[in-house]
Amino acid sequence: xxxxxxxxxxxxxxxxxxxxxxxxxxxxxxxxxxxxxxxxxxxxxxxxxxxxxxxxxxxxxxxxxxxxxxxxxxxxxxxxxxxxxxxxxxxxxxxxxxxxxxxxxxxxxxxxxxxxxxxxxxxxxxxxxxxxxxxxxxxxxxxxxxxxxxxxxxxxxxxxxxxxxxxxxxxxxxxxxxxxxxxxxxxxxxxxxxxxxxxxxxxxxxxxxxxxxxxxxxxxxxxxxxxxxxxxxxxxxxxxxxxxxxxxxxxxxxxxxxxxxxxxxxxxxxxxxxxxxxxxxxxxxxxxxxxxxxxxxxxxxxxxxxxxxxxxxxxxxxxxxxxxxxxxxxxxxxxxxxxxxxxxxxxxxxxxxxxxxxx
Amino acid sequence: xxxxxxxxxxxxxxxxxxxxxxxxxxxxxxxxxxxxxxxxxxxxxxxxxxxxxxxxxxxxxxxxxxxxxxxxxxxxxxxxxxxxxxxxxxxxxxxxxxxxxxxxxxxxxxxxxxxxxxxxxxxxxxxxxxxxxxxxxxxxxxxxxxxxxxxxxxxxxxxxxxxxxxxxxxxxxxxxxxxxxxxxxxxxxxxxxxxxxxxxxxxxxxxxxxxxxxxxxxxxxxxxxxxxxxxxxxxxxxxxxxxxxxxxxxxxxxxxxxxxxxxxxxxxxxxxxxxxxxxxxxxxxxxxxxxxxxxxxxxxxxxxxxxxxxxxxxxxxxxxxxxxxxxxxxxxxxxxxxxxxxxxxxxxxxxxxxxxxxxxxxxxxxxxxxxxxxxxxxxxxxxxxxxxxxxxxxxxxxxxxxxxxxxxxxxxxxxxxxxxxxxxxxxxxxxxxxxxxxxxxxxxxxxxxxxxxxxxxxxxxxxxxxxxxxxxxxxxxxxxxxxxxxxxxxxxxxxxxxxxxxxxxxxxxxxxxxxxxxxxxxxx
Numbered sequence: 001x002x003x004x005x006x007x008x009x010x011x012x013x014x015x016x017x018x019x020x021x022x023x024x025x026x027x028x029x030x031x032x033x034x035x036x037x038x039x040x041x042x043x044x045x046x047x048x049x050x051x052x053x054x055x056x057x058x059x060x061x062x063x064x065x066x067x068x069x070x071x072x073x074x075x076x077x078x079x080x081x082x083x084x085x086x087x088x089x090x091x092x093x094x095x096x097x098x099x100x101x102x103x104x105x106x107x108x109x110x111x112x113x114x115x116x117x118x119x120x121x122x123x124x125x126x127x128x129x130x131x132x133x134x135x136x137x138x139x140x141x142x143x144x145x146x147x148x149x150x151x152x153x154x155x156x157x158x159x160x161x162x163x164x165x166x167x168x169x170x171x172x173x174x175x176x177x178x179x180x181x182x183x184x185x186x187x188x189x190x191x192x193x194x195x196x197x198x199x200x201x202x203x204x205x206x207x208x209x210x211x212x213x214x215x216x217x218x219x220x221x222x223x224x225x226x227x228x229x230x231x232x233x234x235x236x237x238x239x240x241x242x243x244x245x246x247x248x249x250x251x252x253x254x255x256x257x258x259x260x261x262x263x264x265x266x267x268x269x270x271x272x273x274x275x276x277x278x279x280x281x282x283x284x285x286x287x288x289x290x291x292x293x294x295x296x297x298x299x300x301x302x303x304x305x306x307x308x309x310x311x312x313x314x315x316x317x318x319x320x321x322x323x324x325x326x327x328x329x330x331x332x333x334x335x336x337x338x339x340x341x342x343x344x345x346x347x348x349x350x351x352x353x354x355x356x357x358x359x
Numbered sequence: 360x361x362x363x364x365x366x367x368x369x370x371x372x373x374x375x376x377x378x379x380x381x382x383x384x385x386x387x388x389x390x391x392x393x394x395x396x397x398x399x400x401x402x403x404x405x406x407x408x409x410x411x412x413x414x415x416x417x418x419x420x421x422x423x424x425x426x427x428x429x430x431x432x433x434x435x436x437x438x439x440x441x442x443x444x445x446x447x448x449x450x451x452x453x454x455x456x457x458x459x460x461x462x463x464x465x466x467x468x469x470x471x472x473x474x475x476x477x478x479x480x481x482x483x484x485x486x487x488x489x490x491x492x493x494x495x496x497x498x499x500x501x502x503x504x505x506x507x508x509x510x511x512x513x514x515x516x517x518x519x520x521x522x523x524x525x526x527x528x529x530x531x532x533x534x535x536x537x538x539x540x541x542x543x544x545x546x547x548x549x550x551x552x553x554x555x556x557x558x559x560x561x562x563x564x565x566x567x568x569x570x571x572x573x574x575x576x577x578x579x580x581x582x583x584x585x586x587x588x589x590x591x592x593x594x595x596x597x598x599x600x601x602x603x604x605x606x607x608x609x610x611x612x613x614x615x616x617x618x619x620x621x622x623x624x625x626x627x628x629x630x631x632x633x634x635x636x637x638x639x640x641x642x643x644x645x646x647x648x649x650x651x652x653x654x655x656x657x658x659x660x661x662x663x664x665x666x667x668x669x670x671x672x673x674x675x676x677x678x679x680x681x682x683x684x685x686x687x688x689x690x691x692x693x694x695x696x697x698x699x700x701x702x703x704x705x706x707x708x709x710x711x712x713x714x715x716x717x718x719x720x721x722x723x724x725x726x727x728x729x730x731x732x733x734x735x736x737x738x739x740x741x742x743x744x745x746x747x748x749x750x751x752x753x754x755x756x757x758x759x760x761x762x763x764x765x766x767x768x769x770x771x772x773x774x775x776x777x778x779x780x781x782x783x784x785x786x787x788x789x790x791x792x793x794x795x796x797x798x799x800x801x802x803x804x805x806x807x808x809x810x811x812x813x814x815x816x817x818x819x820x821x822x823x824x825x826x827x828x829x830x831x832x833x834x835x836x837x838x839x840x841x842x843x844x845x846x847x848x849x850x851x852x853x854x855x856x857x858x859x860x861x862x863x864x865x866x867x868x869x870x871x872x873x874x875x876x877x878x879x880x881x882x883x
Contacts, residue, residue, distance in 0.1 A: 052503055052615070078506040085507040091500035095522045104518075105508035152508060162507075 002063030002159035002192055004049060009058035011044055011216075018044050019055070020216045026194065031186055033195040033203040036213035037239070041309075042196045049194060050085055051078035056118060061158055084191075085162040086251045088167065090145045091139045092152075099133040100126075101130030101148050105156040110190035123151045126185060143174050167296040179205045199241050204228070212236050221255055228292075230277035233358040237290045244291040244331045244352075248274070250282075253335070259356065260288060265306040267327045275355040287356045293334040295353040298322070298341070310341050324349065363841070382577070387561040388583055389834035391540050394474060394557055395587065399536040402479040406486030406535075407528050409630065416496035418617045418627045430638050431483035433866055435823045437544025438838065438859040441847060443468055443477045444548060444640025444649050448653065452644055469553035478545045481539045494520070499614040512617055524833070525596070535597035537588040541729030543826040544840075548847065558584040559731040559826070566735065566830055578739070581732035594822040602865070611789035630663035642863065667857035678858055680835075681842035688753060688838065689822035692760035696817045697810055699761065700768020705802075707769075708776040730826035733763055734754045737831060751833030757801045759827045764820065768813040775809030815873040823862050
């Protein structure tokens with residue numbers, strides 16, 4: 001088990017600046033996820049930790065031992081970093097059967113035969129591949145191949161486990177199941193996991209902390225709840241979950257992480273207290289406010305006093321989705337499925353929670 | 360079937376017993392096997408090592424090297440053999456220099472070792488390109504997975520990469536085996552002066568006797584030759600169909616290059632020495648010989664001339680006719696093959712069934728039959744036995760070329776037809792176009808690059824063909840290959856080299872033009 005530290009890591013591909021001065025501490029035993037759109041540098045960062053890409057400058061430590069340092073000219077090759085890794089396409093060797101795929105890392109470590117057998121059997125049990133030891137990869141389903149990849153990455157008890165979008169090639173149902181299984185295995189082994197994905201639901205379900213990235217820069221680091229409730233900027237709010245963005249005018253000074261704001265884009269220009277979780281750089285009296293769809297309640301009985309009209313209704317199974325219009329501003333609202341309103345109905349609504357973000 | 364036939368009885372093995380009662384015939388069969396096996400092994404070694412170095416190490420100038428090591432594939436083997444002969448023959452340039460310095464010749468090319476060496480230099484490219492492609496397209500994460508779980512790069516190469524490309528290597532080896540057994544030009548120029556006979560050259564000598572007995576012996580030997588070549592190809596097909604795994608290439612990054620470190624200069628020098636010997640020196644010796652006034656003159660500026668070129672192109676009627684013949688034969692064959700091959704390809708892809716499967720097999724089988732044996736079969740079929748006598752006309756050569764190269768067109772066009780989704784044609788029908796109009800307005804224009812490339816693929820080898828035409832030419836139908844071979848046999852090395860150099864120049868220019876046309880502006 002080990003912590004990971006990246007210090008002032010920069011990476012260029014030719015003249016393309018893909019990682020910009022990235023520093024990050026990953027704690028021992030933590031499940032951390034790099035989340036971001038494609039091209040944000042999340043996979044590059046993972047491959048730099050693995051040793052498949054070299055930073056242009058900066059330092060990387062695994063378990064407090066430097067594995068890469070531009071200054072000292074130090075670069076530990078991947079095979080000496082004691083890392084386990086699961087690849088997006090699993091990379092299960094087609095010329096070896098399940099047992100030999102999983103036993104390979106142990107053979108390289110010159111572990112005695114009977115111990116190899118014992119260790120492989122144990123890990124096969126954990127990833128639920130019992131009885132398939134003699135099968136070749138072409139005789140396995142995608143999900144089974146992935147379990148082989150996991151077993152192979154875990155069998156030699158590496159100090160950290162790197163996962164590069166391991167679920168993206170599975171069908172939706174299996175993907176859902178595997179999220180919980182991966183989390184389960186991680187808890188059982190207490191291993192540090194770095195997980196790369198562009199799927200925010202995966203990140204939410206599994207991570208202790210999420211690192212949201214864009215254009216090679218970390219946008220926000222925090223636990224899933226924090227990232228969702230208190231997104232730091234417009235990008236994070238937009239990328240994680242669904243957000244309504246409103247313009248507001250500051251009418252009172254900040255106090256205790258709260259501030260009074262006038263939402264002048266809505267009917268009656270209501271004033272309300274909004275969260276200010278992060279220090280703000282204010283240029284003028286204007287701020288951007290994020291409202292989550294489930295934080296808007298419709299109906300006079302909920303205390304709603306802002307006027308609006310139902311513009312569109314869609315039924316999503318568990319919930320009812322409305323788009324309402326208030327003074328030409330469209331808002332997305334999630335309502336319980338029994339609250340049925342018709343398109344064109346006049347309504348009153350209330351905003352229960354809102355948060356200020358940087359643009 | 361004709362080999363089982365004599366005048367007095369319909370079915371007999373007498374022709375075989377007669378043929379194989381002669382030890383020289385048995386020896387030629389054994390030589391063929393030895394030559395094919397040794398050449399296959401040697402060129403597999405050369406091709407795979409080069410492929411690995413150029414595909415996966417960090418030596419400089421990789422794309423240039425890749426082009427250069429593929430050059431021998433464009434050179435007709437018999438012309439290459441001439442180049443090697445001028446270097447390492449009895450009076451070859453390098454042997455002469457060596458003799459001058461050390462008092463003895465360096466290497467006698469007219470030996471079995473020489474035969475294996477020269478043949479290998481012209482048949483290794485298929486191994487190189489299959490292994491190279493396999494190495495470059497290999498999913499990088501398969502190797503990365505090996506490294507991350509603790510294996511050093513060389514261990515990964517040995518236990519993961521090598522087993523993964525092994526099917527490609529074996530496939531290349533068996534292909535080269537068949538090619539080596541079928542080759543005529545190199546054994547004729549390198550082997551015959553040393554009285555080393557293989558099946559192809561033996562068949563040629565029997566055919567040259569012009570007697571019934573010679574013909575029946577040639578037929579028996581042809582059957583043996585076909586068996587050897589087909590054996591190699593069928594084993595290959597069997598292994599390909601048996602192989603359990605294919606190398607799946609995902610999104611993946613290119614595999615990492617191996618840092619050679621302090622070995623880099625050594626490896627680079629090794630590769631460049633190879634390129635100089637295999638590619639440049641034979642062509643250089645050919646060009647040098649073509650400029651010589653007479654073989655053996657002192658190495659002085661006054662000994663050189665361009666007269667040989669002038670003679671080949673404007674004076675000598677034989678070479679002028681040969682140029683004209685070869686171009687005509689090649690143009691007609693390429694056109695025939697493209698039309699016929701496209702029809703076969705289109706129907707086999709679009710209408711699956713027994714008929715189209717048979718058609719596909721008929722079109723691809725002659726490609727597997729050695730050219731020498733195919734030519735013998737052509738003589739049997741088209742010399743009047745079945746009513747039609749094409750012997751000594753240009754048509755027997757063209758029919759043979761068409762049979763031999765039909766496969767090229769079928770394969771190229773079938774690949775392209777598979778790319779055209781049926782819906783493109785159905786869309787044409789749905790907007791009210793008649794089937795033939797759809798073919799003309801939609802299918803053919805989309806297939807155009809494939810049609811052009813199949814035409815070029817047939818034109819290139821036919822216009823300098825030797826193996827088939829040497830058995831089928833008549834007094835008025837001598838081809839370039841036959842004429843160069845004749846000049847070479849007659850000791851007119853300067854004329855032969857000049858003509859060969861011209862052929863090489865034409866081949867390179869055509870290749871360049873075709874590459875430009877096909878890959879310069881490519882439709883998606």
